[in-house]
Amino acid sequence: MILELKNIEKSFGEKQVLTGISFQAEGGKAFGLLGRNGAGKTTSIRILMDVFPANSGEVLIDGAPIDYTKVQMGYLPEERGLYPKKVIIDQLTYFAELKGMSRKEAVRSVDYWLGRLGMTEYRNKRLDTLSKGNQQKIQLITALAHDPDIVILDEPFSGLDPVNAMLLKDVVKEQISKGKIVLFSSHQMSYIEEFCDSIAILNSGKVALSGDLREIKRNYVRDRLVVRAENPEPIIADFGKNCTVTENGDLMIQLASAEEKKATMKRLVENYDIDEVKVFEPSLNDIFVEYAGDAVKED
């Protein structure tokens, strides 16, 4: 199953919120939707979930317009919250039933998930008697109980302790292995790097960067060198403005172009006492900061 958003445009009143949003997510793989606060992630998700329509553009499944009666979606919103005063089993089955399950199926599925997440003992308790982390797990069940084809998780790991985070990781991996489309939205880049094969970075309602994460890294312009040296001063003096000192004390040398890489390396090794020199490969965090920063890179 392939989910595709094509040229989505959305404005609220005078304010253009999304401009030509396009990306593609595949079944059996996780997709990371990144962006700073207000970049348009939640609006994109809401359009994808048919909460409100886009001004123009399409949501496609395997190339055909999505049929919301056939494709089930599960959503863990960033803003968590259910009915605090209601019994857990009641509200969870209610949500599963709203998604089309029969009462019997809903109860069975909710009980399975309560067991899977170690929450069975809270089945008949009111939600507000639970700790925040446990409430998070209950909320996760609303996203998974009806066995959706597309699972959308917005900041799924925030507020979870390491043990619960591990449990959630297992659940997410299980969902991916079942061939579902898992759509992640998070600011915690380490999780995105761990799970997601492809990403889209949104900035001010536009896709600033999208594609296969490994390819993005490979295609990153290799025009920076990281240098470690006992005595960095002569190098700094030599490269002037193009040389900066990173947080951990390494030197970062910006080249005029990737072609200068070999010559510059040679020059460094021959002229200075150097411990290490390598081509800079950005982490997802670096990529994010670069693309999700204020200025949108023009294609």
Add this chain to the structure above:
Amino acid sequence: MRQFGKIFNFELKYYLKNKVFVGVTLFLVIAIAGVMFFPRIMGAFENGEEETTENVATELSVMLVKAESPEQSEMVRETFGAAFTDYEVQSTDKEVEEIKDQILSGDVECAFVMTGATSYTYYVNNLSIYDSNTAIADELLQNIYQLNAMVSSGITVEQASEIMTVQIESTTESLGVDQMQNYWYTYIMIFALYMVILLYGQMVATNVATEKSSRAMEVLITSAKPVSMMFGKVLASCMAGLIQLVAIFGSALLFYNLNKSYWGDNMIVDSIFNMPLSLFGYMLIFFTLGFLIYAFLYGAIGSTASKLEDINTSVMPITMLFIVGFFIVMFSFAAGTVDTVLMKVCSYIPFTSPMAMFTRIAMSTVPWYEILISIVILIGSVIGVGVISAKIYRVGVLLYGTTPKIGSIIKAVWKA
């Protein structure tokens, strides 16, 4: 439709499991039971009561009469004694100052001092606003004067008394409705509608705002269509309201029938429980429709509030609109003039017609086509307001932060 059913059930359960809802209903049923069983319980104490009334009878307060002549005094005393049964009427020939002292000391309640056949001074310690003694005295003295005048012109006392006490026989036949007959249940119905709409309207608004502020909305809005949610919620609250009313009025009817013989011929109670079936039907129709139109508005308003605290101020315009309608109807109703132009206009405006049209049907004769037009307008408006409310709801529930201005909501709904 399936979602609507699920939401309806879920929301209805919320009311029926709500401790406050159950508590209030039970309390009202018990209170009504208390009122309805009251005559029977009092009947059980009746024997003891009689004895005490006898004791009270010996302690009637004293009313003095003083006239210019002893004969006149005696005649006035006799007439007054027959008319003022609450008093022990005594004639006196004491001086006015002495009488005043007696009144001030509390030995005597009040005194009539005649200064002629048709003039007197009434002495009393504290003049109660309910004191109608002078009015009664005026009439009595007038009668005495007329009687004396007739006797002195040659008519016998018997003839004169006959003339004075002639009885008029009359029967009234109302061709339309009897306002006296319908007064009480119309009154109860308008008040019930008023209470239920304000109470449940607020509950619907709070319910929506709670979902929004607890962010349960984030999941809900992706699980169900706003129209299903709005209609499910509002119809569930309407059903809860009807269940509550049926419980209250049903138990009242049951308790009344259990105690019917003890109520005797109490006109008010009798008229309430002998409401014509057609009127009861109209009551249900206008009640349901009136409830729905306001509940939708309250729901829509609830969706625009970000915090529960905002609810009270946000719902103010709707509450005001409703209260204005309520007062127009109440004033016309109390004055008995329910067919004024204002009332006629109000009985077609969907926000006032449930109360205004019902009052007119109950208290006047309204042609069937006027009722039909009013109901059709109301049904159309309920659907229209419902759909618009669902749109406001869809826009409103996703707006957080400051409560949006009405203009911006309309704009957003228009574009949605």
